[in-house]
Amino acid sequence: MPKNNINIKIGGEAGQGVESGGAGLAKALSRGGLQIYGLSDYMSRIRGGYNFFQIRVSEGPVYVHTDPVNLVIAFNEEAAQAHLSEIVPGGGIIYDKGLKVDTSSWAGRQVQAFPMPLKEIAKQIGGSDIMLNTAALGGAVGVTDYEFERIADVITQNFKRKGPQVVESNVKVAEAAYNFAQQNYAPDFDWKLSPIPGPPRMLVNGNQAFCMGAIASGCRFIAGYPMTPATTILEYMTAKANKFGIVTKQTEDETAAILMAIGASHAGVRAMTATSGGGFCLMVEALGLAGCTETPIVVVLAQRGGPSTGLPTRTEQSDLQFAIHASHGEWPRIILTPGSIDQCFEAGLRAFNLAEKYQTPVIVLTDLYLTTSIRSVELDAFDFSKVKVDRGETLFPEDMDKLSNGYYRYQLSENGVSPRAIPGHEKGVYVAVGDEHNIDGSITEDAEVRNAQMQKRMQKLETARRDIRPPEYYGAKNPEVTFIGWGSTRGALMESVDRLKASGTRASMIHFADIWPFPEEATLKLLEQCRETIAVEQNYTGQLANLIREQTGFKVDRRINKYDGRQISPDEVVAAVRKGVAANV
Amino acid sequence: MPKNNINIKIGGEAGQGVESGGAGLAKALSRGGLQIYGLSDYMSRIRGGYNFFQIRVSEGPVYVHTDPVNLVIAFNEEAAQAHLSEIVPGGGIIYDKGLKVDTSSWAGRQVQAFPMPLKEIAKQIGGSDIMLNTAALGGAVGVTDYEFERIADVITQNFKRKGPQVVESNVKVAEAAYNFAQQNYAPDFDWKLSPIPGPPRMLVNGNQAFCMGAIASGCRFIAGYPMTPATTILEYMTAKANKFGIVTKQTEDETAAILMAIGASHAGVRAMTATSGGGFCLMVEALGLAGCTETPIVVVLAQRGGPSTGLPTRTEQSDLQFAIHASHGEWPRIILTPGSIDQCFEAGLRAFNLAEKYQTPVIVLTDLYLTTSIRSVELDAFDFSKVKVDRGETLFPEDMDKLSNGYYRYQLSENGVSPRAIPGHEKGVYVAVGDEHNIDGSITEDAEVRNAQMQKRMQKLETARRDIRPPEYYGAKNPEVTFIGWGSTRGALMESVDRLKASGTRASMIHFADIWPFPEEATLKLLEQCRETIAVEQNYTGQLANLIREQTGFKVDRRINKYDGRQISPDEVVAAVRKGVAANV
Amino acid sequence: MSELKLFNSVEKPTWCPACGDYGILVAVKQALAGLDLLPHQVMIVSGIGCGSKLPHYMHSNGYNSLHGRSLPIAQGIKLANHDLTVIDVTGDGDGYGIGAGHFTHVIRRNPDITHVVQNNFVYGLTKGQASPTSHKGFVTTTSPEGTIEAAMNPLAIALANGGTFVARTFAGDPKHMAKILMEAIKHKGYALVDALQPCVIYNKINTYDYYRERVYKLEETDYNATDRVAAWHKAIEWDDRIPIGIIYQETGRPTYEEQVKVLKAGPLVKQPLDGRPSEVYESLKAELV
Amino acid sequence: MSELKLFNSVEKPTWCPACGDYGILVAVKQALAGLDLLPHQVMIVSGIGCGSKLPHYMHSNGYNSLHGRSLPIAQGIKLANHDLTVIDVTGDGDGYGIGAGHFTHVIRRNPDITHVVQNNFVYGLTKGQASPTSHKGFVTTTSPEGTIEAAMNPLAIALANGGTFVARTFAGDPKHMAKILMEAIKHKGYALVDALQPCVIYNKINTYDYYRERVYKLEETDYNATDRVAAWHKAIEWDDRIPIGIIYQETGRPTYEEQVKVLKAGPLVKQPLDGRPSEVYESLKAELV
Numbered sequence A, B: 001m002p003k004n005n006i007n008i009k010i011g012g013e014a015g016q017g018v019e020s021g022g023a024g025l026a027k028a029l030s031r032g033g034l035q036i037y038g039l040s041d042y043m044s045r046i047r048g049g050y051n052f053f054q055i056r057v058s059e060g061p062v063y064v065h066t067d068p069v070n071l072v073i074a075f076n077e078e079a080a081q082a083h084l085s086e087i088v089p090g091g092g093i094i095y096d097k098g099l100k101v102d103t104s105s106w107a108g109r110q111v112q113a114f115p116m117p118l119k120e121i122a123k124q125i126g127g128s129d130i131m132l133n134t135a136a137l138g139g140a141v142g143v144t145d146y147e148f149e150r151i152a153d154v155i156t157q158n159f160k161r162k163g164p165q166v167v168e169s170n171v172k173v174a175e176a177a178y179n180f181a182q183q184n185y186a187p188d189f190d191w192k193l194s195p196i197p198g199p200p201r202m203l204v205n206g207n208q209a210f211c212m213g214a215i216a217s218g219c220r221f222i223a224g225y226p227m228t229p230a231t232t233i234l235e236y237m238t239a240k241a242n243k244f245g246i247v248t249k250q251t252e253d254e255t256a257a258i259l260m261a262i263g264a265s266h267a268g269v270r271a272m273t274a275t276s277g278g279g280f281c282l283m284v285e286a287l288g289l290a291g292c293t294e295t296p297i298v299v300v301l302a303q304r305g306g307p308s309t310g311l312p313t314r315t316e317q318s319d320l321q322f323a324i325h326a327s328h329g330e331w332p333r334i335i336l337t338p339g340s341i342d343q344c345f346e347a348g349l350r351a352f353n354l355a356e357k358y359q360t361p362v363i364v365l366t367d368l369y370l371t372t373s374i375r376s377v378e379l380d381a382f383d384f385s386k387v388k389v390d391r392g393e394t395l396f397p398e399d400m401d402k403l404s405n406g407y408y409r410y411q412l413s414e415n416g417v418s419p420r421a422i423p424g425h426e427k428g429v430y431v432a433v434g435d436e437h438n439i440d441g442s443i444t445e446d447a448e449v450r451n452a453q454m455q456k457r458m459q460k461l462e463t464a465r466r467d468i469r470p471p472e473y474y475g476a477k478n479p480e481v482t483f484i485g486w487g488s489t490r491g492a493l494m495e496s497v498d499r500l501k502a503s504g505t506r507a508s509m510i511h512f513a514d515i516w517p518f519p520e521e522a523t524l525k526l527l528e529q530c531r532e533t534i535a536v537e538q539n540y541t542g543q544l545a546n547l548i549r550e551q552t553g554f555k556v557d558r559r560i561n562k563y564d565g566r567q568i569s570p571d572e573v574v575a576a577v578r579k580g581v582a583a584n585v
Numbered sequence C, D: 001m002s003e004l005k006l007f008n009s010v011e012k013p014t015w016c017p018a019c020g021d022y023g024i025l026v027a028v029k030q031a032l033a034g035l036d037l038l039p040h041q042v043m044i045v046s047g048i049g050c051g052s053k054l055p056h057y058m059h060s061n062g063y064n065s066l067h068g069r070s071l072p073i074a075q076g077i078k079l080a081n082h083d084l085t086v087i088d089v090t091g092d093g094d095g096y097g098i099g100a101g102h103f104t105h106v107i108r109r110n111p112d113i114t115h116v117v118q119n120n121f122v123y124g125l126t127k128g129q130a131s132p133t134s135h136k137g138f139v140t141t142t143s144p145e146g147t148i149e150a151a152m153n154p155l156a157i158a159l160a161n162g163g164t165f166v167a168r169t170f171a172g173d174p175k176h177m178a179k180i181l182m183e184a185i186k187h188k189g190y191a192l193v194d195a196l197q198p199c200v201i202y203n204k205i206n207t208y209d210y211y212r213e214r215v216y217k218l219e220e221t222d223y224n225a226t227d228r229v230a231a232w233h234k235a236i237e238w239d240d241r242i243p244i245g246i247i248y249q250e251t252g253r254p255t256y257e258e259q260v261k262v263l264k265a266g267p268l269v270k271q272p273l274d275g276r277p278s279e280v281y282e283s284l285k286a287e288l289v
């Protein structure tokens, strides 16, 4: 077995500490130089149900989870059974020996049972049942031969707030479980972990990455309304508000959220909101207002399973065409679809520049998978010192002072952009309006003025093309098969390309991280070199495939669509390719 | 000059009676067996501004307005000048001689000035200035040699409520003006009108036509919120409420409107709402709910100029792709795009059947032009006796009584439709829900159930194809040029085909009145027979052309796009074709 | 009195152990049974939130709709079939926060709907953000230094808008809640029943103990619930003593449905679609000739 | 006192002759000039409706937004630049009808915004449908037999929600309105100014004469506008006598902006984007290692 290559699942019910336990273990491994991809799978309820956290460990970078599991840490009976079919021969399941677990089928599957006196240890050594998770983590570290100090450090840090007594008890509980696992199960368990040297890495999810980019890019206002999986953006920004001078506001609904952001932006502050599909629905009228008044605004649309309330804690990519066409009438918008946690950071950096440069809404489409998964990222990958804030044709007071002619907010221009005065200067008094308007903002119904303003606004979409990156090409030059994707499936597709290559198939990926205005020329150029094309999407209708056809006429050969709320893995992609037919995974 | 072929414009400011005057004249002509197309052009204000009403008269059916004007009735100075460039040689302008009208350029243009003592007549004979419009109508009838009794009848009917005195004065005023025009201007004016025999016809606009269909089809609930140009639907239904047993409700906003309609429909009553783009924005979250809970609902989206408040009293076709993709996630919907006032009636008839048959939202896309234009329609064209109400797989109490097995609202089925129990029966108790659900409506996150329910819902879209009509083909079999359009442009395109034919060009039209699910096979079959294709749309981006490419791969050769809020005429279409390049009209 | 168990469902609630929503569920079932209603005669509409899952946990007609949007659906249902006993169940965020517009307007209309608000002063299902009823200074992930807005007083708003039945109950006393709910359902018109509901996970302030120390029953005092001015004072009473029971009731105001002419002929859904003479249809055309 | 003409615009109002909106426009300009403000220091946000065109008819910063949506925009502007004097202008349909949710919540927040409602008890721009303030029985195209809902009382709602400044004025008396507006703008917090505005086209009941016969000025009585209970009674006074002037004012409550820590350093738009040491940024990463 290769060292430092393992897939661990921690399962139990909501409230049992699945998520925090998983995060602690991930941290202990990441600090040992190992690289992590962590996936969170949870139900729409606060207590009970069945949740799990999955940690994939590797010595190199990982961008996606995979299916075969080596080790399960089961906090309840359900967890001990739920993943049986995923466990590879020789894999094992750690669980408290007090649980009623039916292991009769395990031997046949070559699954090892690792019952441990977790509760006993927790109670006798730590003095409390709640330390059961700590014991389980100790067990996991023990069975994999990982350095105990690494998990001890994380425990120490996590419980520091609760005082030295609590820290000490927890460390002792972990240690006892560690020793138990070392003695009883480690010898028979093949997957081993040990620290390796490497630069410091953070464990970061897509929402955190986006927020860091946004803060660095000068976002100073966020209004939002809680909605999974976007809520943590508002919460993150709120936690950083005082440090960075950000005004954050939980509003009465999503409509108010985007409107407040529009107001703040109109007054000159970089502003955003973040939501999921249901909340985005409530924003579409205001989006069109921003399009017509030419107000910059950044909207994160973190997708989840639809339609309607649908699968609120599960992932999906089903809002692409809605985002492209949301709101009545026609106006320019820019849509980014970051494909990795790293690209979420970049999207945070770029979105605000694009919004101000083109004075129009920028929608950042992510999804539950991207926003809740964590990945080890080198600190240098997020380089704050290189950030360039580009406020486009914004007119600050010092610019306005110099103005000699009259100021017309909606002045016609070749690139479609008109200089935008920040309200408050005596030379820059104007009225922004959602009705069609003359260059000074007064309302008109004149046909010629209308045509000119319409053309001016739509011209921005053409101008913006120069800032739109072509789709990313990854893999073989002369591919037999090419995956096409957007957003969060990038990791699965890249790894599928690699795996096919390893098994002798020339494969490649075309991935869209910038999707609107659609980079049609670049796309066609790439597509012309491909043989068989397969669009892989987390939706039913194949929205990217449809879009490509609309924009280029190119008909993708095959489609792999998955819409059960679970993110596709490279294992599934490769299997579907081999099946050789259109597949709903 | 051909007899009974004239284009009249009545212009003035809001509040001067442009609309009512125009309607009166149209009625007088229609009752004389002549056929009318009437177009209303008005600004977004209650008084003042410049409005006009246009009446096209013909002996045969007319489906569109045309540009060249023969006679203008000017209620103010502006009206006397506004249409000069549209008037054909020999045409004339009636106006009160008290108006300060600069006629210096008219002779050069061969435009005749018909100043009349309208105010004087109104005052001296009728005793009041307000009868000026009556006088103007009399003048118009006089100059065209039309039968005076016809306009007298309409005047009598219109003023009956105000008593015989008012009727008499008005008739006398009209008569005096009629005589004046007869004596002074009729001899020099070439365009003449006279009654012809024919069946009785009504003058009806698109909203009225739709409502008649809806009522006949059993719509018994409408909730709405005022918004041009949809307001008159709610107002019409309200006026008929007691007669037909309809509950009508003006709500606090459009969100409440669609939700109430969803509630009423859930309880078993055919229900609808009607709005324009801004209000539709507020409905998109609820639309998705109806999609997921499989609640039938009819939504009229009467388009107007966008983006945002845009051009609120002008026309546009810019919400097609928004309607197709509105709301997050994926669910089936049906979209009708009637192309004439007659087809609005049909849409009213069909929409409710389709909604109940497929238990999902039906969107009827119209626009300001269709909803506010009037046309002479033979009474028999709207045949109430043939209406079939098809409630699909709705389970009424008598059906439920017979049920022996358990009832499962979201039972899987081959056609995607599940029998729908009307709540209130003891065997049909269930919970409808916007979360993903089991067949009984209980919430689930199970992947397999999810896939099955998703497939079931989306299957309805496939089943519904059998009720979707193929695009209409009109014109030459082996065309040199083919227009492609949807919705309200049908009249202009048909007439363009006819005109091109008259001048020796084989032309044809492909028109979509049913657009979603997209009739892809039928479309491709038609397109294959065409040479040059031109998509003519009242929008900027060419939404139908884009949709055709997305759905069929077919790239339309040329596009004619008009987005200044004024409806395209056959004159403009033909001119654009002759220019031979892509044109923004 | 019908059998309570008729209203039982096989679904196991997903609520946290000890959540106040359990008490509310019991009270709703008791009230319905107490009024001799049967599951198919009742329609429970709800929004989205922890508490809004309630219709799934009992046996009756239900519509579990959207966050903040249940009230108009309930009104549509009532207008289409006023034979149904319509109950709307929402959270505080749902009913008073995002739903404030619908809340404001439904009161004016006075439809015969009972609105039960599971008021836990917090957003439960999204894991503990401030709600409009959160008391000023309430610390959450979106208000780490405490909220800086005044808390909304839904009872006062209902009174200001001319509400005809305004009550408050406590999830820790389901028996009393059932009693008040029976009055609310019997009341002809819109009845607001604000239910103090401990959220044992995200609200460590408004706990069972907090309420137990403070609540007292208006019925046990000489309070007169038909006095609007007195009601105004009761509506703003909080802190040391929290009144529960009927704060205000006004009888005799017609319901919305009662004023709709078309509904005098019976519930809309039961009125025949056809049967009108053809002249009636033809008149639609005739008036346009 | 700045010059009134500074606030004049070249645009000619599109309002009907004698519309009450003219008087409101005059009053707004007078109040601003009276407070010595300049056009660029003022931001007038409005919705959609006849009256919402007001910002176009005067010279000052403006944002003519969406029907029912101006209040959150105004709040966003105020949070981004609290040096601006922010005035929100809406119709009654706009501010109280479709905007009821935002209206309810802005009151609780108490931002330093003046909200002028052109209350004509009708939907003007869409040609005369009922509004939430229309008195019961009001006949319109959507209520041919008269409305059957109770009229909304916005003043009572503002009081119920803890509003700190609640006033009523009359468009037929611009001078008085300007005086009240000056108080409203000076007031630190959300100030509701309900302006009785005759719509000469679609409301034949609430006319200039109707009001002239009924209005009286509270300042001319011994009314005490700091008494919340008295305010409650005044808010519901109508019919024979209609009070205008300040119904309620509470000083000392902090505004929303005053409670936002970040804004203590000055208006957000004037705070530098950069200048923080790089360690501050690096700490974002460090905490995730």
Ligand SMILES: Cc1ncc(C[n+]2csc(CCOP(=O)(O)OP(=O)(O)O)c2C)c(N)n1
Binding pocket: A225, A226, A227, A228, A254, A278, A279, A282, A309, C048, C049, C050, C051, C052, C066, C067, C090, C091, C092, C093, C094, C095, C118, C120, C122, C123, C124, C125, C126, C131
């Ligand atoms: C339009 C929309 N926005 C946000 C959400 C996410 N959401 C679900 S429940 C909820 C709030 C729950 O609070 P409350 O209504 O008080 O109910 P509770 O969970 O406390 O019972 C939110 C914000 C949603 N489902 N829809």
Ligand SMILES: Cc1ncc(C[n+]2csc(CCOP(=O)(O)OP(=O)(O)O)c2C)c(N)n1
Binding pocket: B225, B226, B227, B228, B254, B278, B279, B282, B309, D048, D049, D050, D051, D052, D066, D067, D090, D091, D092, D093, D094, D095, D118, D120, D122, D123, D124, D125, D126, D131
């Ligand atoms: C979302 C939306 N719905 C409807 C409309 C149409 N609309 C424009 S103004 C208006 C109502 C006007 O009434 P009010 O707010 O009282 O203003 P007034 O015209 O009386 O001044 C409506 C319904 C709109 N613009 N946007």
Ligand code: SF4
Binding pocket: A046, A047, C014, C015, C016, C018, C019, C020, C021, C050, C051, C120, C124, C125, C198, C199, C200, C201, C202
């Ligand atoms: S989070 Fe609170 S409201 Fe939600 S189920 Fe748990 S205890 Fe109840």
Ligand code: SF4
Binding pocket: B046, B047, D014, D015, D016, D018, D019, D020, D021, D050, D051, D120, D124, D125, D198, D199, D200, D201, D202
């Ligand atoms: S319709 Fe009424 S509110 Fe609108 S401008 Fe005319 S008078 Fe004023």
Ligand SMILES: [Mg+2]
Binding pocket: C049, C091, C092, C093, C118, C119, C120, C121, C122, C123, C124, C131
């Ligand atoms: Mg709550």
Ligand SMILES: [Mg+2]
Binding pocket: D049, D091, D092, D093, D118, D119, D120, D121, D122, D123, D124, D131
């Ligand atoms: Mg109004």
